[in-house]
Amino acid sequence: xxxxxxxxxxxxxxxxxxNAVIAAQQCGIQEPVEHVKDxxxxxxxxxxxxxxxxxxxxxxxxxxMLTVDQIVELIKKHQK
Numbered sequence: 001x002x003x004x005x006x007x008x009x010x011x012x013x014x015x016x017x018x019n020a021v022i023a024a025q026q027c028g029i030q031e032p033v034e035h036v037k038d039x040x041x042x043x044x045x046x047x048x049x050x051x052x053x054x055x056x057x058x059x060x061x062x063x064x065m066l067t068v069d070q071i072v073e074l075i076k077k078h079q080k
Contacts, residue, residue, distance in 0.1 A: 001029050001079065002057070007050030008037030012065040016051035023071035027079075 005020045007013030017035045024033050036042055036054075045054055049063035053071065055078045066074070 001055065001075070002031060002034070003029070003075070004034045004036050004054040006036045006042045006045065006047055006052030006054065006062070008035055010050065013051040016053065016065045019066060019068045020053060020071050022068045023075060026068070026072055027075045029075070 001024075003020055003024055005013070005017035007016065017033065020033045024031075042050065042052065045052065045059050047059055047062045051065055052062040053060050053066060053074065055074060058078070060074050060078065
């Protein structure tokens with residue numbers, strides 16, 4: 001499973017990334033969470049409001065910081 005945390009210039013985006021890392025570890029995901037900071041890459045996902053979260057190429061959240069528990073639920077929902 002590929003998880004990307006979008007945004008990197010503000011405290012909320014950084015915390016969202018940290019929460020995603022913790023959530024991925026709790027779910028036993030071995031792949032590292034990618035922290036996408038480049039605005040061109042973020043816009044390519046169609047996200048105009050950070051922070052954002054992408055799971056397996058699909059934007060599952062944008063414009064709000066998620067808690068670890070919220071990210072765990074999103075991961076479980078998108079696991080195959």
